[in-house]
Amino acid sequence: MASQNGNREEFVEGWTLAQTLGEGAYGEVKLLLNKQTGEAVAMKMVDTRKHPDASASVKKEVCIQKFLQHTHILRYFGTRRQNEIEYIFLEYAAGGELFDRIEPDIGMRANEARHFFNQLMDGVNYLHGKGVAHRDLKPENLLLDEHDNLKISDFGMATMFRIKGKERLLDKRCGTLPYVAPEILVRPYNATAADIWSCGVILVAMLSGELPWDEPTTGCAEFVKWKGDNSWMTITPWSKLETLALSLLRKLLEPDSGKRITVKEIIEHKWCKLSETVENDRETPRAKRFRPNDFMNVDKPVNLSQPVPQTVELKNVAGDDQRNDFCFSQPTLMEDLILCTQMNPTQNTQNPFHRLVKRMTRFSVTTTTDDTVKRIIDTVSTMGYTWKKTDINHITVSTIDRRKINLVFKINLIEMNNVILVDFRLSKGDGIEFKRRFIQIKKSLADIIGKEQHSW
The missing domain is CATH 3.30.310.80 (Kinase associated domain 1, KA1)
Known part of the structure; x- marks a missing residue:
């Protein structure tokens, strides 16, 4: 039986369950820490006995993530099954969520937004090259590592749109309403164009601190203005933005998906090339040291505490294909991450606030x-x-x-x-x-x- 260490419990030898990062309808995301090295790994837990319908959803998400290897995609390390519990091991994103960097009604500095947007497009370009559509891109699903490298997470709504070179149109209505492309609501739709639209709304949020509309339908006045004459130019968020950014957004948020800008054209746009602020991508020491075999083939039983459940509802577009699975990637619910200094004796003089996840x-x-x-x-x-x-x-x-x-x-x-x-x-x-x-x-x-x- 795994031993206990103070208020923390040992998952396998040398690795301690520090705390819960998030919860969903089907499971929890916990933080694992190596007591000697301080390495951190996120672990999803799904009890298939309590939620037998979760198995197919987990299998799909794992199947997609396991062949994705890119700097700007949250890394998947592996899975392990213990009795009826499915464990999924993922990269821990210590920088929190992108949305936390967005100040309401203000946004962030243009150079900072460009830094994150260029990384987002790099990740989306990779996904589309692999034939994968994310279908729920939004700031809450974009995580940051300790070096401010963006990581696309949460592949619970993702799907393959290209198999063996043959592409298909999609017809599942899914996503989060302010970020979904208008064609998703009428179906069928082109996978890559729909993701690009979501990236455009994310860019608006980063630059202005607000969303342009509640939903891209004819019942939404803000969206109708965007589609119509130039009256949109005098209202927010557009009136806050400079000309070059607006020129890019007009192409990103083109209502006609057939005329929408492509990822390759976005990368070459003048706004994206205004300032090279992105540092060379660096792999963190934690990621280099992590050994998936530490968890994948362990005979020891797992000793887990069960905290008070905190319900998370990950909404689809209302009224269709309601999403009931847990498949979000940490930290959808970002706990105050306080890594107790006792976990690493060599750091016991460190200010306890030093290891807090940066959040506003x-x-x-x-x-x-x-x-x-x-x-x-x-x-x-x-x-x-x-x-x-x-x-x-x-x-x-x-x-x-x-x-x-x-x-x-x-x-x-x-x-x-x-x-x-x-x-x-x-x-x-x-x-x-x-x-x-x-x-x-x-x-x-x-x-x-x-x-x-x-x-x-």
Whole structure:
């Protein structure tokens, strides 16, 4: 039987289950740490006994990811089965999600957006070259490593559109409404053009901090303006953007999929070549040292704790092909990643905040835990949100966003070295909407927020 180490449990010899990174309808994503080297690996767990319909979904995702090897695709290391539990081992993306770098209504610096967009196109070009369509590209599914290298993740909706040189049109309605191409809603559609459209919406979000429309249909006024005359030029997000970026977006978000720009044309566009800000891709020491055989053929039983489930609903386009599988790639729900210094004795003098995943949605406070919880509850109640206190340091907040879509986020309070850290993370809904609500709550709590914030 695997041994326990404090509050952490040993998965196999030398590898410890540090914490849960995310949950879904079919399973969890946990962080594995090597106690001696500090290596980190993400591990998906699926209980096929509890969810017998998960097997086919897992098999499909694994089948696609196992032959993808690219700098900007989240690395797949392998699978292992223990009784009725399926384990999938993936690269751990320490930099968090791309959406966390997007400031609501502002976005990010153009050079930074160009850096990430060029990496995204490099990854998409590779996928399409392999005959794979992702079909759910959005900032929440784009992860970053510790060197800010973008990693495309979550292949739960991916499919093969080209086999042995023969391409097929797709007809499954899937994706996330603000990011889906208009042709997906009428079907059938071209796989590569649909992914390119999603990349265009991602670029708008990065440059402006907002989404251009709720859905690409004739019932959406913003989309109708984009398709029609030049009146769109005077409204946001377009009025925020410079001319060269707009020229690229007009080609990316061309409503006629047959006229839409191709990946190769995007890569050669003047906006993408304005500034070479992308460093040479570097493979991290963790990835180089990781040995999949550590997990693939282990006879020892697995000792796992089961935390309180946190539901995640990964939505498809409403009303069709509802997605019920768990297949998101970490960190869809990004916990406050605090890697305890005891895990690596050689680093026990390190500031405990040093290993926190970089995210904008956290701050420290000067009040006690009880007082902070009371202030947060009063604030969200005043804002008309519903809340549930699942334990003394954990609050789940629910509301409806501007598109009448459920928005759920978690608030965790962590006490470290006499400092209380308040950490917000998205559970369900749009990332930009989540960031807007975080900013509102933070402003309401300004009087208790510490003046000296760590560089998280």
